Structures are given as C-alpha cells and as structure tokens.
Amino acid sequence: MSQLEIRQLRKEWQETLAVKNISFEIAQGEFVALLGPSGCGKSTTLKMIAGLEHPSSGSISLNGQDITHLPPGKRGLAMVFQSYALFPHLSIAENIVFGLKARGVGALERDQRLKRVTDLVNLGDHLSKRPSQLSGGQCQRVALARAIIAEAPLCLMDEPLSNLDAKLRNEMRAELRALQQRLGMTVLYVTHDQVEAMSMADRILLLNQGEIAQCGTPNALYQTPASTFVARFIGNPPMNLINKGSFLLGIRPEHIHLATDGIAAEVIRCDYHGADTIIDISLPSLSHQTIKLRLPGHQLLAAGSALNINWRSQDQHVFCSTTGQRLSDYVLPTLTTHSLIQKEFHHDTQH
Amino acid sequence: MNRFNQLYAWLMLLPALVLLLAFTHIPALTTLWHSLFFPARGRNPSEFAGLENYRSMLDDAVFWQAFHNNLWYAIGTVPTSMALALAMALWVNSKISGRAALRLAYFTPTMLPMIAVANIWLFFYTPEIGLFNKILNSVGLTGINWLGDPNWALISLMLMTIWKESGFFMIFYLAALQSLNKDIYAAAAVENASPLYVFRRITLPLLMPTTLFVLVNAVLNAFKLVDHLFILTKGGPNNATNLLLYYIYENAFSFFDSNYAAALTLVLLILLILLAVVQFLLVERRIHYR
DSSP: OEEEEEEEEEEEOSSOEEEEEEEEEEETTOEEEEEOOTTSSHHHHHHHHHTSSOOSEEEEEETTEEOTTSOGGGSOEEEEOTTOOOOTTSOHHHHHHHHHHHTTOOHHHHHHHHHHHHHHHTOGGGTTSOGGGSOHHHHHHHHHHHHHHTTOSEEEEESTTTTSOHHHHHHHHHHHHHHHHHHTOOEEEEESOHHHHHHHOSEEEEEETTEEEEEEOHHHHHHSOSBHHHHHHSSSSOOEEEEOSSEEEEEOGGGOEEEEEEEEEEEEEEEEOSSEEEEEEEEGGGTTEEEEEEEESOOOOOTTOEEEEEOOGGGEEEEETTTOBBOGGGSOTTOOHHHHHHHHHHHHHHO | OHHHHHHHHHHHHHHHHHHHIIIIIHHHHHHHHHTTBOOOOTTSOOOBOTTHHHHHHHHOHHHHHHHHHHHHHHHHHHHHHHHHHHHHHHHHHSSOTTHHHHHHHHHHHHHSOHHHHHHHHHHHHOTTTOHHHHHHHHTTOOOOOTTTSHHHHHHHHHHHHHHHHHHHHHHHHHHHHHHSOHHHHHHHHHTTOOHHHHIIIIIHHHTHHHHHHHHHHHHHHHHHOOHHHHHHTTTOSTTTTOOHHHHHHIIIIISOOHHHHHHHHHHHHHHHHHHHHHHHHHHHTTOOOO
C-alpha cells in the first residue's frame, strides 16, 4: 500500500498557477526526491503536504487517511527545513524534544528517545549547547534529529543540505541516505540539485512549471528522458540537442567519443575540470551548431583544431522539435549515427 | 604612525565628546555643586549648605508624596502598557484585513504631543460635559470627578499615559515580531505545538531583548514625562498627582529654590540609574541575544 497519496493537487494564487493538478504516490520506506528548477512549485507542493499551505483543490492522504484539511501538527509527519528552523534560545536537547514535549510525551520516554537519536546523528557532546554555538553541519544534524525523534510515518525535507558547503554536503548526503535506509524512513525530499536527487533517491519526481515532467528511478530519468526538459535538466553538462528540422537529436556530452571516421567537428574552447575536460565544438556539417563533449583527463586542444566524433546509436535520443516529447521508440535502430547525420545532411542540402 | 592614529581617533571622537560633556556631564557636575548651596537671597551671595538640602528633603512631605506617587505611577503604567503593546503587536502582526489601518490607529497616540493628548483627555475627564461622565450617566451611574478627586486623579493620569505609551511600545514589539524567522513557527506547527505553547516557549523568550529595551524606556518615561501635569492637574489636588520631575520644576521655577531643585534632580538621577541597573541585572540573565 502506498503511504502517501497525492491526487490532483492544485495551488493557485490570484494570477499565478503554482501547482497544476499533480498526482503521485510514495510507498513505505521509499526515498522520493521532488526535483526541479526554482519556481517550479516543488516547495509549494511540500508545504501543502505539510499543511503549511492550503491547496486550491485536490487531496492528500497518508496511510489511507485523508489529511488534506488537517492542521500540520495532526498529520503525523516530520519536517526538516532549509534554514534548519532551530529555536535559537533553546538548548540542542530542548530543540530535539520540543515536539515530544508539545505532544505531552513523558519525561522518561523523552530521555530514552533523545539518547537513541543523538547517538544516531552523533550529537551527544553538544546537547547543552545553543544552536548558535554549532556549525552549519551540526545544526543540520539537530534538525534531522528533531525530525527522526518524532518517529513520524513520513518525513518531509525542504532542501536540507543547500546551506552547507560543498564538501560537507557530499558527506551529509551519504550519511542522510544511510540513516534513511537504516531506519526505513519514508522521505519526500525537495531539492533543486540534481546530484542530490540522483545519488540519494529511489525515485525522482521532476517538476517543471507546476507539472510533473517525469517520474521514475534516477536511471530512468537519465537513460530515457521523457522530454527535452528532462534531458537538459538531468546530467551535467546537459544533454546536447542537435536540431534536425522535424526532430531534435539528443546526445549526452559523456557519450560522445573521438573517432577516426566520425562526424567532422571544430574545437571552440576547452574547459578543464580536473578529472575531465568539457570541450565545446561546432559541427560544420550541421550548420555550425555547437555541442559539448566530455573527455577524460586534461585535454589541451587549440581553438579551431579539427576533430572527428561519434557515438553509439543506443546513446542517442530523439525528441519532437515542436512538443519536445521523446520520439525514440520509432527511430530505426539499425541506422548508425553516422549515416543518420550524413543522410539528413544530404537531405538538407538538396533543398 | 601609532601616535597619529591615536590623534586621529581622538579627533573623530571630539565632536560627540564636546556635546556630551557640554550638555550632559558638566551640567550634571554643576548640578551636584549647586545642590550644596542655599539659594541667594537679595544681595547676599549663596551660602554653602553642605548636605542641608538633602537633609531637608527627608523632612519634606511633598517630596515623599511625589516619590510615592511616582512609584505608583510607574507600577500602574509600565506593566499594563507593555502588556497592551505586546497584545496589539501580536494582533496587528497576524493576517487580518486592514491591518495597516489598524497599525496606524494604534500608533496615532504616539505621534501626538503629550500636551495635545492632555488637552483631548481634559475634555474626556471634565466633570459636567466630559465624555466619560456622559457615558457613565447614560448607563445610570453617577459621574466621577476624575481629576478633582484625590482618589481618582492619579489613576486618571495613568489611564491616559497607558493610552499614549502602549502604541509607542507596540512599534518595537511589532518590529521584533517581524524579524522572527517564519520557519521556526512552521516547525513548531509541524510539531503540534498549540498557539499558547508557541507563545510561551518561543515568541515570548525571543522577544526578551525587546522587552528589556521597552521596560527600561517605559520606566524612564514614567519618571520623565510630566507634560500632561501642566494641562491636567498641576500636581493637584493637594499634591495627589505631583510627580518628582514636576516637583523639581515647581521648586526651580515657581518657588525659585534652584539649589533644592538641583538636589532633587540628583536624587532623581540616582534613582533612575539604580532602576536601570536593577532591570539589566534581573532581566539580562534570562535573555537570549541572537
């Protein structure tokens, strides 16, 4: 049985439509990332599930109970905020057990649960300190502990790692995922960072302009993007889209390789990233459209130098150039990249 | 270089220092000096009195009356106006329609000068035609001689002061409330904290720095603000509304005993310093500063 069920959820303000009738489900113990660019409605969706925002229409149910109109505290969920939302005047221990106290849990049980949770997140030495005496990462652990101690059936997280520096974010990502797996938590995790979503989530819900662009495993979103939006959003640098008139040919920079007999290309610039180099190239055979390719290691190529590139046919994606929807299912699998491009090229020049 | 920096620093401090010395510290010291003399009579120069002015203060029944009045005035106005200020701030900070108008309405008494306020309230308090007595009469009660009855005069002043001051303190509370992190309240809501619990455990502690600031100001104002006495009661009837600062004014400019007024001023100053210190010591420990 799915734990959280969202049906036709909609949110509109006077002029703007923030969330357009979205529906999805989250199963018990699942880690779902709600991913999207800023302003796509992901935070609004999360707030509606938390009860901090009233939906214009639609329903939300948790474990079969309709919670659409319940106040936040009665919904049986925990939440981690981007700003941590710690109470600055309370000690760490008081911060963590705040909800238990408000719910009238006895002192003995409170202490036991506090002990268990602080061991889980390594906060034992800081219990009597104030939030201002802790680092950002430690504050994040406190916020996490406060969410875990509630033992709620669903935990909502609103960009919890975005205030941390890059190194700490990487560490916390792994730690958070491990904790979620260990405790079997059901998590809905809002983020704009595709790396977080790809590396942590069982399933990604990619939102665009208040609608679900695609929902699936990280691998599904990467391997078979449903539209050019998904293709460009997932992956870094984003997928190259080569305009072929009636359709768009998508190929990821990391799937392009140098070849002896491939498509002729001309180097525009190189961007060295350490482990690899991103190279901007233009394709003279395709009216000088520019694409990016990623090559391992440090590649020093002068601007203007000539290359030949190619890719495996199973790595290419085809999208409709008007709707942006994926068309790959009826592209002939026998067609090689080379011949496809050459053929189109000749076709173009004849007109 | 270091010496130049020192000079530079002192030059930067000089304007403020000159103003402070000229208008605060030197006058305070001359007041102290002045309070040690008898007033000059006729052509005789003023005579050194030592602590005689202070000793006569102990026997001065009017001084003690003004002192008591002032304490009751502070006790009667400060907590009430602060509580009202907080309540109004909480209300106009909530999502209600027309809250801008409401805020302005609450703040209006603060914008009016005390003299103007006193004139308005003089009309409210007038025995025969005053607003309050008309209301009392209309429900069948006999009117009160608000400002003329010694039992009511000080209370009447307190009422007016509360009306005037709470709007001013509301602004501080409102500013503090608006600077609080909204996520904290969202977090508390998710944790199922009741509004009362949130107020007691979150809002009130987080407002403590503002509360201390408002408290110190309110207490100072209770001793400093006497403009309304000139319009309403002139300290009467029978000194029932005489306050320390007004008594100082009377001594200096009605009785022309500026030396005794100087001694009284010093006592008032020390009293206010003591009060401020006590408030800081009492409240400071319970404050969380961000």
